[in-house]
Amino acid sequence: MANPERPVSEYDRFGPWIDRVETEADVPRLFRPHGVDLAAARLVLKVPRNVARRDASPDMDLYDHLLVLGRDSLTVLSRRGRDLPRGAQPGAGAATTMRTSRSRGSSRCGTRSICSRGGCPSPRTMAES
Numbered sequence: 001m002a003n004p005e006r007p008v009s010e011y012d013r014f015g016p017w018i019d020r021v022e023t024e025a026d027v028p029r030l031f032r033p034h035g036v037d038l039a040a041a042r043l044v045l046k047v048p049r050n051v052a053r054r055d056a057s058p059d060m061d062l063y064d065h066l067l068v069l070g071r072d073s074l075t076v077l078s079r080r081g082r083d084l085p086r087g088a089q090p091g092a093g094a095a096t097t098m099r100t101s102r103s104r105g106s107s108r109c110g111t112r113s114i115c116s117r118g119g120c121p122s123p124r125t126m127a128e129s
Contacts, residue, residue: 011058019046021066028063031077036068043069049079074101 010028013019021027021044027036028046038044047065049056056062061079068075 009058010062011056011060014048014056014062015053016048018048020044021046028061028066030061030063030079031066034077036066036075036077041068041070043067 013026019026021036021038024032024038026046027038027044031046036044045067046063047067049060049062049064051060051062064079066077068077
């Protein structure tokens with residue numbers, strides 16, 4: 001029988017489903033350096049890698065994406081490249097890319113911008129897109 005007071009590891013929770021992130025412990029370790037503000041987010045989801053559970057291991061980065069829905073933005077953090085070498089600590093941006101989409105105004109005439117870690121281009125209106 002599992003001990004209900006023992007924290008469950010990322011590896012123990014891993015499976016082929018999109019999972020809701022509700023606590024800091026739920027944030028996949030690869031994305032922790034980005035400092036996701038769970039209190040400000042409406043919804044945070046982690047998307048698993050396409051890897052069979054039997055082929056996964058505790059030292060792997062098990063999630064490809066972290067989706068953070070804010071009041072007027074959607075941030076997508078994505079794993080890129082291969083897993084980090086065993087024992088290496090993920091650094092901010094070392095193995096991830098980030099895109100943020102912001103929406104202002106109504107969905108019919110609002111502005112949207114896609115931002116990367118390098119910054120945001122000037123927003124374009126929907127009519128220009």
